Amino acid sequence: MNEQERAAAVSGVCREAAEMAAEARRRGGSVRPGAVTPSGWRVVALAPLHDVAGGREDLWAVRAPGADGHVLLIATSTPFPFHRFYARPCSWAEAEHLVAAWRARAAGTEALLAAARAATVARPRGGGSHAGDVGGQHAAAVDPRTPGREPLR
Amino acid sequence: MILGGGPDGDDNDRRAALLLALLRLSRDPELLPRLEAALAGLGDGRRPSGAVRHADRRLLRRLGERLPETLGPEDAQAWDTERRAEGEEAAAAATAVRLGLAPPAGTPPRVAEAMRAAGELVARLDAGEEVEAGATTAAGWTVVGRTGLERVAAWLPSDLWALLAPGGAELVFVATGGGAPELWDWDRVGDALEYRRGMLGFTEAFVRVADAADPAKQAARAAAREALERAGVARHGTENRGPSVLHLLDGRPVRAERAFLLGAEGHGPGVEALRVDLGPPFVGPPPGRPWAEQVWARPLGGGEWRRGRLRPEADRVMFVDEPGAEEAGPPPGAAAGKRRKRSLEADLLASAWVKRKAAVGGAYARLLHAALADSVWRHSDGDIHEAGPRDAAGLVAQLAGAGTYTDWAWGGPVGVLDEEVLSDLGALGWRRIGV
Numbered sequence: 001m002n003e004q005e006r007a008a009a010v011s012g013v014c015r016e017a018a019e020m021a022a023e024a025r026r027r028g029g030s031v032r033p034g035a036v037t038p039s040g041w042r043v044v045a046l047a048p049l050h051d052v053a054g055g056r057e058d059l060w061a062v063r064a065p066g067a068d069g070h071v072l073l074i075a076t077s078t079p080f081p082f083h084r085f086y087a088r089p090c091s092w093a094e095a096e097h098l099v100a101a102w103r104a105r106a107a108g109t110e111a112l113l114a115a116a117r118a119a120t121v122a123r124p125r126g127g128g129s130h131a132g133d134v135g136g137q138h139a140a141a142v143d144p145r146t147p148g149r150e151p152l153r
Numbered sequence: 154m155i156l157g158g159g160p161d162g163d164d165n166d167r168r169a170a171l172l173l174a175l176l177r178l179s180r181d182p183e184l185l186p187r188l189e190a191a192l193a194g195l196g197d198g199r200r201p202s203g204a205v206r207h208a209d210r211r212l213l214r215r216l217g218e219r220l221p222e223t224l225g226p227e228d229a230q231a232w233d234t235e236r237r238a239e240g241e242e243a244a245a246a247a248t249a250v251r252l253g254l255a256p257p258a259g260t261p262p263r264v265a266e267a268m269r270a271a272g273e274l275v276a277r278l279d280a281g282e283e284v285e286a287g288a289t290t291a292a293g294w295t296v297v298g299r300t301g302l303e304r305v306a307a308w309l310p311s312d313l314w315a316l317l318a319p320g321g322a323e324l325v326f327v328a329t330g331g332g333a334p335e336l337w338d339w340d341r342v343g344d345a346l347e348y349r350r351g352m353l354g355f356t357e358a359f360v361r362v363a364d365a366a367d368p369a370k371q372a373a374r375a376a377a378r379e380a381l382e383r384a385g386v387a388r389h390g391t392e393n394r395g396p397s398v399l400h401l402l403d404g405r406p407v408r409a410e411r412a413f414l415l416g417a418e419g420h421g422p423g424v425e426a427l428r429v430d431l432g433p434p435f436v437g438p439p440p441g442r443p444w445a446e447q448v449w450a451r452p453l454g455g456g457e458w459r460r461g462r463l464r465p466e467a468d469r470v471m472f473v474d475e476p477g478a479e480e481a482g483p484p485p486g487a488a489a490g491k492r493r494k495r496s497l498e499a500d501l502l503a504s505a506w507v508k509r510k511a512a513v514g515g516a517y518a519r520l521l522h523a524a525l526a527d528s529v530w531r532h533s534d535g536d537i538h539e540a541g542p543r544d545a546a547g548l549v550a551q552l553a554g555a556g557t558y559t560d561w562a563w564g565g566p567v568g569v570l571d572e573e574v575l576s577d578l579g580a581l582g583w584r585r586i587g588v
C-alpha cells in the first residue's frame with residue numbers, strides 16, 4: 001500500500017467510525033470492541049478521551065483487515081448540538097499523553113486528600129475545636145483519622 | 154442625540170429609537186426580521202423592557218457594526234461608549250462572582266468567608282503569582298493543597314483547593330474557576346478521586362490492549378529488546394592475565410576470577426573478587442580510578458567479605474588484603490565547605506525504625522515505595538525530594554535490606570498513600586506535596 005492509498009484508507013475508516021458512532025447513538029447505545037467497520041477494520045478497544053460539556057469524545061483502536069493488521073487510533077467527537085460525529089486519526093503519543101494526564105490527575109487528587117487529612121490530623125486540638133466546629137458551637141467527638149465531614153454553616 | 158430620543162430620554166428610549174431608525178434604513182435580509190421581532194417585543198413599540206438579554210447583545214453588536222451606515226459620527230460614538238460601559242460592567246460583575254466577592258443571597262457567613270478566601274487565591278493566580286501549600290490569605294486561611302480539575306467548559310471549576318480556616322479549626326475544599334467558588338465536601342472529593350482512578354484504568358487498559366494488538370508495535374518492541382541485549386553484550390569484555398581473568402564493563406575492571414592472594418600464592422589462582430567502589434547503577438561506565446585507588450573485596454565464606462586492592466601483573470592478577478581499603482577523596486556529593494543538602498534517602502536510611510519496619514513487613518516496604526514513587530516531597534527546611542519509581546524502588550531495597558530495585562519497582566500498590574508511612578515520613582520532617 002503506497003502513501004496515497006494509506007491516506008485514503010485512514011480517511012475512509014475515520015468516516016466509517018464517525019458513521020458507526022452516529023448510528024449507535026441513534027439507537028441509544030454505543031460502539032463496542034469487536035465491532036467491524038464496513039471496510040473490515042475491527043474495533044480493538046475504546047476509551048473515553050474526555051468528557052466534554054454537552055458532548056463527548058472517544059478514542060478508538062481499530063485493526064486493519066488482512067495480514068498487515070496494523071492498529072490505527074481514531075478520536076471521534078460529537079460537539080454540541082450533536083448533529084453529527086467527527087473523526088480524526090490520533091497518534092500513539094496522544095494516547096500515552098492521555099494516560100499520563102489521568103495518572104497525574106489521580107495522583108494530584110490523592111496528594112490533595114492526603115495533605116488535607118494530614119492537616120486535619122495535625123491541627124491543634126487541646127482546648128480548640130474539632131472537625132466540623134464552626135465558631136465553637138459544635139463539639140462532636142471526631143476520630144482524628146477521619147476528618148470532619150460536616151458542612152460549614 | 155440619537156434619532157427619536159428626547160434630551161431626558163433614558164437608555165431604553167435611545168435603544169428603541171436606534172432600532173426603529175435601523176429598521177427603516179437597513180436592507181439587511183437577516184437583520185430585518187430580527188429587528189421586527191425585537192420591536193414587536195417592545196410592548197409599546199418604543200421601549201424594550203428589562204435588561205438586555207444575551208441574544209439581544211448579539212443583535213445590538215450587529216447593529217453597532219452598521220452604525221456608520223445609519224448614524225452621524227457623534228451618535229455612533231455615543232452608542233459605542235454606552236455599549237462598552239455595559240460590557241465592562243458585566244465583566245466586572247462576573248469577576249466579582251468568580252473571586253467570591255458576590256456570594257448568593259442567603260450564603261452562610263462562614264461559607265462566604267471561605268469563598269472569599271479562595272477567590273483571593275484565584276486573584277493571586279490570575280496575577281501570575283505562585284500560590285503553594287502554606288500560603289495564607291489576608292483573613293488567615295492557609296492553603297493545604299491545590300490540584301487541577303478537568304476544565305471542559307469555561308464556566309466550570311478548574312482548581313480544587315484544600316484550605317484550613319484561621320486557627321486550624323476546620324478544613325474546607327473549595328473549587329474555583331469560571332463561576333463562583335463552590336464548597337465541596339469530603340465525599341465529593343473522594344468521588345472525584347474515584348472518577349480519575351477509573352479514567353486512568355480505562356485509558357491504561359485501552360493503550361495496553363491497542364499496543365498488544367498492533368504487530369508493528371510488537372516488532373518494534375522485539376527489535377528494541379534485541380538491541381538492548383546486543384548493547385549489553387557489547388559493553389562486557391574480558392582480559393586474560395595468565396590464568397587470571399578480568400571482567401570488564403565499558404573497558405574497566407569490575408570482577409576478577411582465578412586471581413592469586415598475596416602471601417598465599419602457593420595456593421594457586423583461587424580468588425574471586427568484586428569491585429565495590431562502583432557506586433549506584435545506571436550512572437554510566439565505572440569510575441576510571443588507578444588500580445591503587447580501586448576498592449575490591451573477596452569472599453571469606455559465610456557471607457563475609459574482606460576488602461583489598463587488585464594488582465594486575467603481566468601473567469597474573471594479585472589480590473592484596475587491605476580490610477580498611479577506601480576510595481580516595483571525599484564521598485560522592487560531599488563537596489568540602491558546602492552545606493550538606495538534606496536528602497530524603499539519607500534521612501530514611503538513618504531512621505532505625507523505618508528500616509526496621511521495611512525489613513520486617515513487605516507490605517510496609519511496598520507502601521513506602523507507593524508513597525515515594527513519582528511524587529514530590531518537601532522537608533520543613535525547604536529541601537525538595539523527587540523520585541521516579543526506579544529510584545524509589547532502589548531506596549526501598551536498601552531500607553528493607555532485601556533485593557534490588559527490580560524487586561520493588563513493579564507490582565506494588567499504586568496510588569495508595571498509607572497513613573503510617575505518611576506519619577513516619579512526617580516525623581522526619583518530610584511532607585508529600587504533589588506529583
